[in-house]
Amino acid sequence: MKLNEAKQQFIQSWGILATQWGINRTMAQVHALLLIAGEPLSTDNIMEELSISRGNANMNVRELMNWQLVDKVIIQGDRKEYFAAEKDIWKVATCIMYQRKKRELDPMIKVLNQLSDVEGDKRNAEIKAFTETIESIKKFAAQAEKTMDVMIKAEENWFWSSFIKLLK
Amino acid sequence: MKLNEAKQQFIQSWGILATQWGINRTMAQVHALLLIAGEPLSTDNIMEELSISRGNANMNVRELMNWQLVDKVIIQGDRKEYFAAEKDIWKVATCIMYQRKKRELDPMIKVLNQLSDVEGDKRNAEIKAFTETIESIKKFAAQAEKTMDVMIKAEENWFWSSFIKLLK
DNA sequence: CTGAACTTTCAAAATATATTGAAACTTATT
DNA sequence: AATAAGTTTCAATATATTTTGAAAGTTCAG
DSSP, X not given: OOHHHHHHHHHHHHHHHHHHTTOOHHHHXXXXXXXXXXXXXXXXXXXXXXXXXXXXXXXXXXXXXXXXXXXXXXXXXXXXXXXXXXXXXXXXXXXXXXHHIIIIIHHHHHHHHHXXXXXXXXXXXXXXXXXXXXXXXXXXXXXXXXXXXXXXXXXXXXXXXXXXXXXX | OOHHHHHHHHHHHHHHHHHHTTOXXXXXXXXXXXXXXXXXXXXHHHHHHHTOOHHHHHHHHHHHHHTTSEEEEEOTTOOSEEEEEOOOHXXXXXXXXXXXXXXXXXXXXXXXXXXXXXXXXXXXXXXXXXXXXXXXXXXXXXXXXXXXXXXXXXXXXXXXXXHHHHTO
């Protein structure tokens, strides 16, 4: 397979995967492009490679910087801004985990906490069904958050090797 | 907080969380409704509670059955179909994990495998950058898949208690 | 077999999300 | 200070996704 063909294939597939997980397709494609680039790319490079407008390229590259997945790179003697992605995949994964936890899971947990006590007789079947479900989601979420916090702080080798021991 | 208010709040929040993760809002709301229901609900119940059309209710309830998160319940002497959600949250979580892995992650991994060898000089910087990124994503994905497979098969208590040991 | 009860389908309409591109803004150079 | 180079914004437009609802399909009791 030719390099350019492989690059395009990767960019497309990464974009599709992203949309399936609620991430803007173009943002993911810009990310993919930067992940496989040998050197930092300018906004014009990105526009060209993905056939997208300047506005779109600009907005997504900035969003990726918000997510801390991409950094601005200054090249001496060039007024253009260049961009480079974090390439350590463990760091990429834990970064995404951190961001999504913060943006999406934490607010849900906050809501769950507010739902813990409903008015009325706790022996009432409807109230019991509701409360039990909420409580078990809360318990699960607490464990999941703990797990994610460990991963976010962990060093990759330590994490996987510990995890493998778990299986023995 | 009143029960009905709390129910609505939960359904809304669950729906929002779902859209953020690429899941149809209504499907998630139907799921939420069934998770907190004290007894199986009919299509008419669902339409009423969520103010949605029959077509929408029907399609989402069937999609939830595809995902194996909801079962059809037959009530003797009633021609209507009723629906009930799996309430064990560990089972819900591992079921979702299994489904999303199968539908979304496995296809991506298949693509990654096809991208492993590109034509050309392996010392070329562009080719090297591409290959290295793909390889490290593949390695990460392989570990992640292994982890998910363990979780999918695992019993909840065993998993969390083993995981806690890992931290010591 | 017939008709009532219920479920499913799917084209059209509604809604939500993403993209464009030109104007406004910012920054660096002469 | 004027200009050129580059970046950002955002209203208008385009695209993608979801929802509706009525017609077609199915099932079952009498």
